[in-house]
Amino acid sequence: MKHLGFIFLAALVAAVILSFYAYRVESGNIVESGGEELKETLSELEIALSESLYDIKQLIESSTQSVIFDNENDIRRWMQTILDKTGASDIYCILPDGEKVYVYELPFALPSIDERMEDWYQNVITKESGGLLVFGWKDVRGEYAVEIAFAVGDLVFRISEYPLERFSSLLKREGFRLTLAAMTDKVGRKGLALASNVYKTGTLLEFSQAISLRLEDVSFLDGEPVLVGELDPLWMEEKRTQIRTFWTNVGLGAILVILALWLLFFFRKYKLVLQSPLALSTRQQILASIIAVIVSLGALSALVFILGRSPINALREMFSWAFLTRTGIIETLTRSVPVTLIAAGLCVAFEAGMWNIGGEGQFIIGAIATTGFSVFLFREWPAPFVLILTFLIASLAGALWALGPAVMKVKLGVSEILSTLMLNYVALKLLDYLVYGPWKSAEVKNFPLTDPVPVTLGKIPILNVHWGVLSIPIVAVFVWFLMRASIFGFEWKATGLGFEAARQAGIPVDKSQVFSLLLSGAVAGLAGAVHMFGAQYVLQHGFSPGYGYTAIIVAFISNLNPLAVLLTGPLITGLFVGNARLELTMNFPVSVSYLVQGIILVSLILVRNVFLYNPRIVKRGVN
Incomplete structure (x- = not known):
C-alpha cells in the first residue's frame, strides 16, 4: 500500500507539472500564432479593398467604352446604371461650366454650389480618364463607405457612399487592432485614420510598421494608403485566460481522478471508525472557525486563478476595500447591522436545538411591519414614539412569523428547518405583492417601491454610519445575558443537548423550544426595523441580498x-463586501459570493465533526 501511495503521489505531481508546462507552452505561442493570423488578415484586407475598388473601376471602364453623352438624359441613364450596379447611395455629374446633373430630373432648380475649386475636383481633372480618386471615408451603420470621383472626358462624376462590405467585415475581426490610414508624414511615420476598429476616422496616429497599398489607377485624396495592424492586448489577455482556465480544469480533473482512484484502493484495505461524540473545547471551536475561513479563502483564491486573475491581487483588493477604505468601511458596517442582529437571535434558537433557517423571512416581515405602521398609521406621530412603537411591532411581527413553525415542531413534529425555510419564500412573495400592488408609491411610477419611512435614525458624524449600529452591542449583550446568566439560558442549553434528558430533568422542553424560536424571530424582526430606519428607507423588491442566510x-x-x-x-x-468589489473590478460572477458562503458553512460543519467524533483509520478485519 505504501508503494501504491508513492505512485499516486507521483501521478499527482506529474499532473500538476504537465498542466502548468502545457499552459506555459501554449500561452507562449499566442504571439507567434497571432502574428501569423495578423499577417493573413492584413493580406485579406488589402485584397478585399483592392477587389472592391477594381470592381467599380472595371465597371466604369467597360460602361464608358461605347457610351456617348449627347445630352443630360444620356448622362442620367448611364448614372442610373452605375448606381444600380454599385449599391451606392447617390451619383451626380459636374459639367465643365460647374452645373450639376443628378440621376433624377427635379421639377425645380436646387441652389448649386460650385465644386470645381475643391481639392477632390482639381485632383480628378488632372488624372487620365479612368483613374479613381477615393476620399470621404465614413461609417454608415457599422459599414464603411467612401466617396469615389472620376472623369469621363470633360465630365466629372462623384459616387457617394460606395459600400466596402467585405473590407468592413474583415476590419471587425476580433483579436487585432486594424487601421487603414493615409500617410501624411513618411519620415515621422504618422498618418490619418481612414477606417479602423480602434480609432475614429480622422484620428492622427503614429505607427512603427505599416504595409503600403499599391493600387493601380486608384489614388487617395488624403495621402498614400497604408495598413497598420497589431495584436490586441485585451485579446491576448483573454486568450491567456482561456488557456489557463482550460489547463487548470484539465489538471484539476486529473487530480480528482487520481484522488478518487487512491481513495478506492485505500478504503478497500482500510476503514474509517468514528469515536463516541465528545464535547468540543473552546479551543477546538475557535480553531474550527478559523480553518473554515481559511478554507473558503483558499477556495476563492483557486477560483480567482481559474478565472485568469491574480489571487494575491484579488485578496488584497477585497480586504483593502472592505476594511481600509472609508467607503468600504461604511458599507461593511451598514451591512453588518442586520446580519449581526439576526445572527445574535439565531444563537438562541440553535442553542435550544431549534434550527431556525427562517431569519431571512422574519427579517423581511419586520421590514414590512415597519413600513406598514410607520408610513400608513404613525406618519404624523412624534419621531421618538414612531421609533419605539415600530421597533416593538416589528419584533412582534418577527416573533409571530416564527410562532407557526415553533408550534408545528412541538405539537406535530414538523421539521422547523423545512417550515422556516418555506416561510422565507412566503415572506418574499408577500413583499412583492405589497410593493407591486397596494403599497406601491404613487410618486414613483416605474419602480416597485413604497413611500419612504417618515423617520430616520440619522448618521454618526465621524463614522457616517446610521445610529442603528449601536443596537448591535445592546442586543448582543442582552442575548448573552439570557443565554449565560438566566434560567432561560440553562433550559435552552439543556434542551439543545438532549430533548428527552431535559424532560426527565423536569425542564419544560416544549415551552423552551417555542420561546427560543420566538425570541430568535423577534430579534430578526427588530433587525428589519433598524435596517429600514437606518439604511433602506423604502421597501422594495429584493432589498435584502440574503442577510438572513449570511447570519x-x-x-x-x-x-x-x-x-x-x-x-x-x-x-x-466585510468578506462579502470585498467580494462584491471584485465583481465590479474583475468581472467576477455574482454567484461567487454565495459559493464562498456555502464553502464556509460546509467547511465549518466538516471540521467540527472531525473534532467531535475523532475518526480513526484502521485495517479492515481489525476491531
Missing part, C-alpha cells in the same frame, strides 16, 4: 456566542 454562517462561526458575533458579523460581512 446563519456568522452564528456558527461565532460558536453560538452572542458576544463573538460582534466580531465575526462585521468580519464575514
Whole structure:
C-alpha cells in the first residue's frame, strides 16, 4: 500500500507539472500564432479593398467604352446604371461650366454650389480618364463607405457612399487592432485614420510598421494608403485566460481522478471508525472557525486563478476595500447591522436545538411591519414614539412569523428547518405583492417601491454610519445575558443537548423550544426595523441580498456566542463586501459570493465533526 501511495503521489505531481508546462507552452505561442493570423488578415484586407475598388473601376471602364453623352438624359441613364450596379447611395455629374446633373430630373432648380475649386475636383481633372480618386471615408451603420470621383472626358462624376462590405467585415475581426490610414508624414511615420476598429476616422496616429497599398489607377485624396495592424492586448489577455482556465480544469480533473482512484484502493484495505461524540473545547471551536475561513479563502483564491486573475491581487483588493477604505468601511458596517442582529437571535434558537433557517423571512416581515405602521398609521406621530412603537411591532411581527413553525415542531413534529425555510419564500412573495400592488408609491411610477419611512435614525458624524449600529452591542449583550446568566439560558442549553434528558430533568422542553424560536424571530424582526430606519428607507423588491442566510454562517462561526458575533458579523460581512468589489473590478460572477458562503458553512460543519467524533483509520478485519 505504501508503494501504491508513492505512485499516486507521483501521478499527482506529474499532473500538476504537465498542466502548468502545457499552459506555459501554449500561452507562449499566442504571439507567434497571432502574428501569423495578423499577417493573413492584413493580406485579406488589402485584397478585399483592392477587389472592391477594381470592381467599380472595371465597371466604369467597360460602361464608358461605347457610351456617348449627347445630352443630360444620356448622362442620367448611364448614372442610373452605375448606381444600380454599385449599391451606392447617390451619383451626380459636374459639367465643365460647374452645373450639376443628378440621376433624377427635379421639377425645380436646387441652389448649386460650385465644386470645381475643391481639392477632390482639381485632383480628378488632372488624372487620365479612368483613374479613381477615393476620399470621404465614413461609417454608415457599422459599414464603411467612401466617396469615389472620376472623369469621363470633360465630365466629372462623384459616387457617394460606395459600400466596402467585405473590407468592413474583415476590419471587425476580433483579436487585432486594424487601421487603414493615409500617410501624411513618411519620415515621422504618422498618418490619418481612414477606417479602423480602434480609432475614429480622422484620428492622427503614429505607427512603427505599416504595409503600403499599391493600387493601380486608384489614388487617395488624403495621402498614400497604408495598413497598420497589431495584436490586441485585451485579446491576448483573454486568450491567456482561456488557456489557463482550460489547463487548470484539465489538471484539476486529473487530480480528482487520481484522488478518487487512491481513495478506492485505500478504503478497500482500510476503514474509517468514528469515536463516541465528545464535547468540543473552546479551543477546538475557535480553531474550527478559523480553518473554515481559511478554507473558503483558499477556495476563492483557486477560483480567482481559474478565472485568469491574480489571487494575491484579488485578496488584497477585497480586504483593502472592505476594511481600509472609508467607503468600504461604511458599507461593511451598514451591512453588518442586520446580519449581526439576526445572527445574535439565531444563537438562541440553535442553542435550544431549534434550527431556525427562517431569519431571512422574519427579517423581511419586520421590514414590512415597519413600513406598514410607520408610513400608513404613525406618519404624523412624534419621531421618538414612531421609533419605539415600530421597533416593538416589528419584533412582534418577527416573533409571530416564527410562532407557526415553533408550534408545528412541538405539537406535530414538523421539521422547523423545512417550515422556516418555506416561510422565507412566503415572506418574499408577500413583499412583492405589497410593493407591486397596494403599497406601491404613487410618486414613483416605474419602480416597485413604497413611500419612504417618515423617520430616520440619522448618521454618526465621524463614522457616517446610521445610529442603528449601536443596537448591535445592546442586543448582543442582552442575548448573552439570557443565554449565560438566566434560567432561560440553562433550559435552552439543556434542551439543545438532549430533548428527552431535559424532560426527565423536569425542564419544560416544549415551552423552551417555542420561546427560543420566538425570541430568535423577534430579534430578526427588530433587525428589519433598524435596517429600514437606518439604511433602506423604502421597501422594495429584493432589498435584502440574503442577510438572513449570511447570519446563519456568522452564528456558527461565532460558536453560538452572542458576544463573538460582534466580531465575526462585521468580519464575514466585510468578506462579502470585498467580494462584491471584485465583481465590479474583475468581472467576477455574482454567484461567487454565495459559493464562498456555502464553502464556509460546509467547511465549518466538516471540521467540527472531525473534532467531535475523532475518526480513526484502521485495517479492515481489525476491531
